[in-house]
Amino acid sequence: MTLSPLSGMDFMAPSSLAEALAAMVAQPDALPMAGGTDVMVELNFDRRRPPALLDLTSVPELTELSTVDGMVRLGAGVSYTRIISSLGTVLPGLAMASRTVGSPQIRNRGTVGGNLGSASPAGDAHPPLLASDAVVEVASVRGSRDIPIGSFFLGVKRSALEPDELITAVRVPQATGPQQFAKVGTRNAMVIAVCSFALALHPHRRTVGTGIGSAAPTPRRAPDAEAFLAGELDWAGRTPLAGGVATRFGELVAAAASPIDDVRGSAAYRRHALAVLARRTLSWAWHDYRQQRGA
Numbered sequence: 001m002t003l004s005p006l007s008g009m010d011f012m013a014p015s016s017l018a019e020a021l022a023a024m025v026a027q028p029d030a031l032p033m034a035g036g037t038d039v040m041v042e043l044n045f046d047r048r049r050p051p052a053l054l055d056l057t058s059v060p061e062l063t064e065l066s067t068v069d070g071m072v073r074l075g076a077g078v079s080y081t082r083i084i085s086s087l088g089t090v091l092p093g094l095a096m097a098s099r100t101v102g103s104p105q106i107r108n109r110g111t112v113g114g115n116l117g118s119a120s121p122a123g124d125a126h127p128p129l130l131a132s133d134a135v136v137e138v139a140s141v142r143g144s145r146d147i148p149i150g151s152f153f154l155g156v157k158r159s160a161l162e163p164d165e166l167i168t169a170v171r172v173p174q175a176t177g178p179q180q181f182a183k184v185g186t187r188n189a190m191v192i193a194v195c196s197f198a199l200a201l202h203p204h205r206r207t208v209g210t211g212i213g214s215a216a217p218t219p220r221r222a223p224d225a226e227a228f229l230a231g232e233l234d235w236a237g238r239t240p241l242a243g244g245v246a247t248r249f250g251e252l253v254a255a256a257a258s259p260i261d262d263v264r265g266s267a268a269y270r271r272h273a274l275a276v277l278a279r280r281t282l283s284w285a286w287h288d289y290r291q292q293r294g295a
């Protein structure tokens with residue numbers, strides 16, 4: 001591992017996961033850094049001044065990408081650009097969300113591991129991971145463990161990660177049906193979501209997954225909306241959506257949120273927009289599902 005002083009701040013660059021985990025113990029105040037697109041903003045604005053940075057970009061285990069038995073294992077250090085180019089058909093919801101992140105430069109550097117590490121309610125990767133029942137793999141010198149995505153977010157920018165743990169990967173079931181992601185922002189790019197919504201249809205088990213972003217202290221699902229929709233969809237016949245289903249689904253998604261008023265939007269607007277996003281993503285996903293008949 002290289003260690004160099006950087007204006008009073010140590011810079012550690014481990015070259016294996018074992019070295020990185022050992023460094024988390026040797027220097028507990030070190031701040032892990034993957035793409036640095038959140039970390040560097042915090043340093044530049046003097047919101048954080050850690051005694052050391054732990055650069056994870058030379059840890060090969062974190063950039064692995066594999067699919068085994070229908071499960072995609074996405075290393076924590078895989079960039080959005082790679083997700084877009086490699087996973088568009090197997091994880092369409094996450095790929096759609098990745099396309100909306102920042103700019104090409106941010107997508108080249110930014111990672112899903114970093115998005116989870118920041119645990120912002122507005123992180124764009126979170127709603128599709130919730131809708132797909134992803135599992136977050138974390139590790140420390142004590143061993144590794146799995147955290148279901150639904151248990152990962154504890155509060156605003158707080159997660160279930162222990163201080164000595166690193167996120168190593170995310171496991172996401174390969175899509176078995178249509179997935180959608182939609183986001184409202186004040187412009188089309190380089191914007192934090194006012195609110196966002198992900199939908200995944202799971203026809204093999206006739207269930208529905210949802211994920212709400214930027215409309216509660218943490219990203220969260222809309223369980224009542226999921227149960228309602230799963231019971232209303234004509235999975236076998238693929239007939240058009242019955243009247244009122246999309247509207248009720250939108251209402252239940254909006255009811256699951258607990259947004260606040262802030263500079264990006266009012267709570268009332270966020271609830272309204274979420275209902276619209278839920279209706280829209282449902283109509284797109286159901287249209288896709290009907291088109292796939294016999295495919």
Ligand SMILES: Cc1cc2nc3c(=O)[nH]c(=O)nc-3n(C[C@H](O)[C@H](O)[C@H](O)COP(=O)(O)OP(=O)(O)OC[C@H]3O[C@@H](n4cnc5c(N)ncnc54)[C@H](O)[C@@H]3O)c2cc1C
Pocket residue numbers: 031032033034035036037038039040041056076077100101102103106109110111112113114115116117118122123124125165166167168190191192193
């Ligand atoms: C101009 C700009 C536009 C942006 N637009 C968007 C957007 O549209 N949507 C969006 O969601 N985000 C956006 N972001 C935020 C940022 O790009 C994302 O959150 C990104 O996913 C962070 O990834 P990273 O690899 O750069 O994380 P880093 O900045 O390296 O790290 C972020 C946090 O995660 C921790 N961390 C990183 N890797 C690990 C690990 N393996 N284990 C444990 N902790 C870890 C770090 O310690 C830090 O706390 C934007 C940022 C900028 C600067």
